[in-house]
Amino acid sequence: MTIKYPNGNHYQPHLKSKISRPIIYGKRGMSLEDEVNKSNQYYLENQIAVVHKKPTPIRIVKVNYPKRSAAVIKEAYFDHASTTDYNGVYKGYYIDFDAKETKSLTAFPLRNFHKHQVEHMRQCVRQGGICFALIKFVKTNEIFVFKASDLFYFWDQQNHGGRKSIPKPIVEKLGYQIHYHFQPLIPYINAVNQIIQS
Numbered sequence: 433m434t435i436k437y438p439n440g441n442h443y444q445p446h447l448k449s450k451i452s453r454p455i456i457y458g459k460r461g462m463s464l465e466d467e468v469n470k471s472n473q474y475y476l477e478n479q480i481a482v483v484h485k486k487p488t489p490i491r492i493v494k495v496n497y498p499k500r501s502a503a504v505i506k507e508a509y510f511d512h513a514s515t516t517d518y519n520g521v522y523k524g525y526y527i528d529f530d531a532k533e534t535k536s537l538t539a540f541p542l543r544n545f546h547k548h549q550v551e552h553m554r555q556c557v558r559q560g561g562i563c564f565a566l567i568k569f570v571k572t573n574e575i576f577v578f579k580a581s582d583l584f585y586f587w588d589q590q591n592h593g594g595r596k597s598i599p600k601p602i603v604e605k606l607g608y609q610i611h612y613h614f615q616p617l618i619p620y621i622n623a624v625n626q627i628i629q630s
Contacts, residue, residue, distance in 0.1 A: 483520030
């Protein structure tokens with residue numbers, strides 16, 4: 433299947449890591465997205481927060497019907513640039529965030545973000561929203577909530593001769609580390625509470 437962005441560029445999916453991940457509460461090989469979705473389900477069921485993954489806007493162009501009961505999408509385009517992965521409400525606060533994984537042991541590459549995603553977060557922050565990146569260092573199984581305001585600084589610096597990544601010690605210093613838990617699996621709302629209080 434061929435998928436293209438609105439500007440005509442081809443979509444390049446991230447390759448799945450062949451590195452086996454440790455078992456966490458019986459969930460073998462679960463991606464960060466799966467972990468966040470399960471956490472959001474817990475928050476919803478327990479009336480703590482309402483946060484959902486945003487659907488990716490796709491325009492289907494070509495479909496094959498090999499059988500009457502099955503359809504195969506052969507060509508599709510991103511209808512327009514998507515924003516961040518998740519948004520919702522918590523205690524009257526609008527929250528908006530993106531979940532990103534990196535295999536790097538030393539830094540978080542800024543290329544994991546697209547310009548339109550960062551601009552979307554800027555607009556949300558201007559309106560009083562709580563925005564952040566949920567960053568997972570896959571090889572060490574560490575997760576951090578990294579405030580959008582801190583992300584903006586490094587994003588802007590890269591265009592003025594700065595680094596193209598955020599060193600891990602900076603993520604550790606400025607971010608809020610989230611430790612895996614039984615319920616919810618990723619208790620990121622704990623970090624949101626700290627952001628609200630800061």
